[in-house]
Amino acid sequence: MGRRHAGRAAATALAAAALLTAAAGCRPVTVTGAGASGGRGGQQQPFLGSPPPPPTYHLPTPPARPPAPHRTVRLRPTAPKPVPAAKPSYHRPHPPAAKPAGTLDRRCLTGRVLCISKRSDTLTWMVDGKAVSTMDVRFGAEYTPTREGTFGVTFKSRRHVSTLYHSAMPYAMFFSGGQAVHYSSDFAARGYTGASHGCVNVRDRQKIAALFAAVRPGDKVVVYH
Template sequence: MRMADVGGTGRAVAVALGAVLVAGGCTVQTTGPDGEGHAPVRIEVTTGAPPKSTPSGDRRPSGTPSGDRPPSGTPSGGREPSDSVPAAGAKAARVLWKRGDSGRDVRELQARLRQVEWLVDGPTGTYDDLTERAVSGFQGKRGLPRTGRTDTVTWQRLLGMSHEPGKWDLYLMGGQPAAAPDPRCTTGRVLCVSKSSRTLRWMIDGRTVSTMSVRFGSRYTPTREGVFQVYWKSRHHVSTLYDSAMPYAMFFSGGQAVHYSSDFAARGYAGASHGCVNVRDEAAIADLYAQVRNGDKVVVYR
């Protein structure tokens, strides 16, 4: 394998060793029900969600409310208790959120709809057509008017069937706030990668140019932490070890690289890499790849 970007006779031995390591590459693990091929992936979950406002006039139960249990299987299958809300109560309900709304409360609504299997996509924070259809289906199953708008009656019923979502439930597909940059990221050109917030900052002389969501290897194939340098870029890289594409690969430690992952784009944090830093936004990493140079610093920290 050629490594045309690495020059200098003084580094010949290091380059040769790097070529051997890179030949394997790293890509998404073949995942089973628990997100990994041979051992369960440990996904960090923050049990407390960020502070949020509760719609005025509604009290939200503490803990996991009693009441209905989520249906097994798909929404159309299985039987549920006969617990429909009277139509009079539904008419008096006040609309909380509807199509076109956005914000953290909408993100929580979507996370709870995922728990009861009425929504497949990760929370986006935008009340779109998929959310409207999910709410309508949820309402129809319980004898409520199928408006697709989340009113107080629909919301209370959903609260009774779901639990408070954690941080990663709310940000399954990314979009979470970036952590404060590590002090080692404040000088020079740096790919500043935070494991705690699962984000990458592209920084130049202490200024954040862009940020993006990332995911890492599992505990069995962890992404290495420390200070590294980009030593090789490969736009159309394919892992010879896993026979899988690693577009926009920027190698920084042996076979570990920052690269685009179509699996991350499709499934979010349900999977894991074999140690690489996966990016789900292809447009963002294409732009990043065009800016990053060999020799730029990479800092991976907690």
């Protein structure tokens, strides 16, 4: 009897120990440095999971600025500034020609002649020794002088434009190459302060228009001093 009781007690103790071992195997295990394998204390096992994503920061949106107010600029009308009138030329060494000045050259006393005097700055239209009209004229500059002598009108051009200087030469009556008697707006505006390139300038448009209508090619031209 005593041996059977002792055997049963031992079997019961073994069963209890097995149950305790099984129960211990089902519990979660926390790995620490003291119980790590290999006997290396203080080392942790490598972490094999994915790192956590970085934090996301959202900056606050600045408030929108209100649109600038629309401004309307109104300009006050200003009165136009008066333009000063051009000053007339007062340099007139000779009065307006109404009759021939001085003594006419004897070559002007016969036939139809444009009698041009450098001494008096006048042109006199002569027909058979009688003065029909007289007008003020000016001549070429120092380096482009008007030629002197007796010539004849070669041709006429009412609306002529110089091919050399590209200037207008209305009522042109040519007598010596490119030299002609013609109207000059510059002479009308500036008087004797200017000069021509050799032509005989007339400043009275009405008088030279009448002269242009009367003169014929072949009429004599006398330029003298």
